[in-house]
Amino acid sequence: MPPSSPSIQDALFRKLETVVNLTSEERKAIERLPAHVRNTGNGETLLREGDRPSQCCLILSGLACRQKFVGNGHRQIMSFHILGDLPDLQSLYLDVMDHEVAMLRSGKVAFISHVAIRELIEQHPRMGAAFGRHTLIDAAIFRAWMVNIGRRSAHSRVAHLLCELVVLARVVGLGKKVIHHLPTQEELGDALGLSIVHINRTMRHLRDEQLIATEGRQLSILDWKGLQRAGEFDPAYLHLKRTVVGG
Amino acid sequence: MPPSSPSIQDALFRKLETVVNLTSEERKAIERLPAHVRNTGNGETLLREGDRPSQCCLILSGLACRQKFVGNGHRQIMSFHILGDLPDLQSLYLDVMDHEVAMLRSGKVAFISHVAIRELIEQHPRMGAAFGRHTLIDAAIFRAWMVNIGRRSAHSRVAHLLCELVVLARVVGLGKKVIHHLPTQEELGDALGLSIVHINRTMRHLRDEQLIATEGRQLSILDWKGLQRAGEFDPAYLHLKRTVVGG
DNA sequence: CGCTGGATTGACACCATTCAATGCCCGTGG
DNA sequence: CCACGGGCATTGAATGGTGTCAATCCAGCG
Numbered sequence: 001m002p003p004s005s006p007s008i009q010d011a012l013f014r015k016l017e018t019v020v021n022l023t024s025e026e027r028k029a030i031e032r033l034p035a036h037v038r039n040t041g042n043g044e045t046l047l048r049e050g051d052r053p054s055q056c057c058l059i060l061s062g063l064a065c066r067q068k069f070v071g072n073g074h075r076q077i078m079s080f081h082i083l084g085d086l087p088d089l090q091s092l093y094l095d096v097m098d099h100e101v102a103m104l105r106s107g108k109v110a111f112i113s114h115v116a117i118r119e120l121i122e123q124h125p126r127m128g129a130a131f132g133r134h135t136l137i138d139a140a141i142f143r144a145w146m147v148n149i150g151r152r153s154a155h156s157r158v159a160h161l162l163c164e165l166v167v168l169a170r171v172v173g174l175g176k177k178v179i180h181h182l183p184t185q186e187e188l189g190d191a192l193g194l195s196i197v198h199i200n201r202t203m204r205h206l207r208d209e210q211l212i213a214t215e216g217r218q219l220s221i222l223d224w225k226g227l228q229r230a231g232e233f234d235p236a237y238l239h240l241k242r243t244v245v246g247g
Numbered sequence: 248m249p250p251s252s253p254s255i256q257d258a259l260f261r262k263l264e265t266v267v268n269l270t271s272e273e274r275k276a277i278e279r280l281p282a283h284v285r286n287t288g289n290g291e292t293l294l295r296e297g298d299r300p301s302q303c304c305l306i307l308s309g310l311a312c313r314q315k316f317v318g319n320g321h322r323q324i325m326s327f328h329i330l331g332d333l334p335d336l337q338s339l340y341l342d343v344m345d346h347e348v349a350m351l352r353s354g355k356v357a358f359i360s361h362v363a364i365r366e367l368i369e370q371h372p373r374m375g376a377a378f379g380r381h382t383l384i385d386a387a388i389f390r391a392w393m394v395n396i397g398r399r400s401a402h403s404r405v406a407h408l409l410c411e412l413v414v415l416a417r418v419v420g421l422g423k424k425v426i427h428h429l430p431t432q433e434e435l436g437d438a439l440g441l442s443i444v445h446i447n448r449t450m451r452h453l454r455d456e457q458l459i460a461t462e463g464r465q466l467s468i469l470d471w472k473g474l475q476r477a478g479e480f481d482p483a484y485l486h487l488k489r490t491v492v493g494g
Numbered sequence: 495c496g497c498t499g500g501a502t503t504g505a506c507a508c509c510a511t512t513c514a515a516t517g518c519c520c521g522t523g524g
Numbered sequence: 525c526c527a528c529g530g531g532c533a534t535t536g537a538a539t540g541g542t543g544t545c546a547a548t549c550c551a552g553c554g
Contacts, residue, residue, distance in 0.1 A: 076393060
């Protein structure tokens with residue numbers, strides 16, 4: 001079952017609670033956050049390079065990404081984002097966007113003004129720390145991707161990314177050992193620095209090894225241990241609280 | 248002339264002022280920061296995966312990097328660090344290291360306790376924002392490296408990295424169009440996801456094109472415009488203040 | 495029912511790796 | 525003073541992992 005869209009508050013809770021513990025005071029403050037929710041279309045660009053946003057977007061459903069295009073027309077996807085993610089939290093402190101934020105699969109997105117977030121942080125400094133952690137984990141994921149793209153074989157690379165997507169989906173309650181919003185093979189290629197053809201071959205290899213199975217846009221993990229081994233996946237870099245870590 | 252080691256305060260000033268404007272109050276607070284300075288050896292590892300640091304390190308001279316090793320023994324260097332950099336600022340909020348910090352070239356390093364930094368931030372909230380920007384720019388550089396490694400040719404890749412190193416060195420006053428601490432070809436390879444042999448060929452190509460020249464561990468830019476073009480280098484992602492941007 | 499987006503497959507080309515050897519600079523020790 | 529060794533740069537040859545090109549297939553959809 002494709003997940004429905006939870007409330008803004010629920011989305012933020014789910015994500016932030018993977019990273020810090022919230023007091024009831026803080027939860028109430030989050031519930032009071034003013035936001036504007038909107039349906040986004042498939043492929044819609046939320047933010048472009050050079051934009052100076054005055055609000056942050058919070059993904060409620062669908063699949064978003066951050067991406068950049070290079071001279072030869074190729075694209076690099078730098079992150080995937082699902083329920084609870086704040087792909088442009090950085091715009092709070094860096095005024096001009098150095099990359100795009102786009103929807104790969106249509107879904108609901110909440111927009112929260114910088115002003116409101118700044119007020120929240122002022123009144124609840126621990127929330128500032130929470131967002132800080134969110135940002136730092138973001139950077140840790142970028143580093144993991146660099147290692148992946150720079151130094152692993154295509155086979156390992158794909159396995160590693162799938163492991164990450166599964167863990168991050170499970171952590172916000174989007175299913176165990178399942179990815180509902182599997183990126184297309186083209187998108188996976190653009191995320192991993194590989195061609196679509198080679199992604200296809202590699203995915204088939206992973207299927208032949210009985211590590212994964214796919215049904216349309218949905219992927220199931222058949223052999224979690226095996227997939228982790230193939231991708232040399234160690235979730236330490238995700239810096240999840242101990243209570244949410246695990247198979 | 249290889250640059251000498253400035254004071255801790257000077258180093259921090261130089262770096263932070265590329266990113267924010269400091270008030271005299273804030274400068275004074277920085278001057279009072281307690282720190283322990285130490286000479287580090289060539290190749291010395293400052294922090295290992297799994298460590299839980301209680302202090303941050305500030306590079307005063309030499310060349311540091313963040314790196315990670317993968318199963319097949321290969322290394323990925325995720326960033327280079329020079330005068331004024333705080334390679335493990337993240338340890339303020341993420342308790343356990345998910346990568347190494349090591350010295351590639353010996354130099355002086357200052358260690359400042361988390362406690363002292365937290366106090367500084369509490370008393371001068373704008374300093375918290377400054378460190379926040381520092382961290383976010385770090386992440387922006389990771390993204391730029393991902394694009395570089397994932398989607399550019401070896402030739403472009405090397406050129407782009409050299410452009411970045413030149414700009415970041417100049418910005419803290421380490422010379423114009425010159426890199427004093429040029430990484431070895433092996434280190435460049437490990438940073439760019441290329442083999443040492445291919446780095447060698449690519450560097451020679453760049454020399455043959457009259458874009459760069461090398462003399463031992465020092466590199467000079469002969470044709471800045473040309474090198475930028477070769478690397479598709481646009482410094483926007485470094486989010487420098489307008490006053491420090493430029494050739 | 496034709497169209498479109500995505501997945502799949504085969505053949506072939508090429509960029510980059512690996513292996514292996516050589517050269518160069520420099521610090522060290524006999 | 526010179527031989528030696530270590531770290532780094534350089535080069536050639538052979539191999540191979542991925543990319544490119546091109547065609548086919550399939551499912552969903554208007």
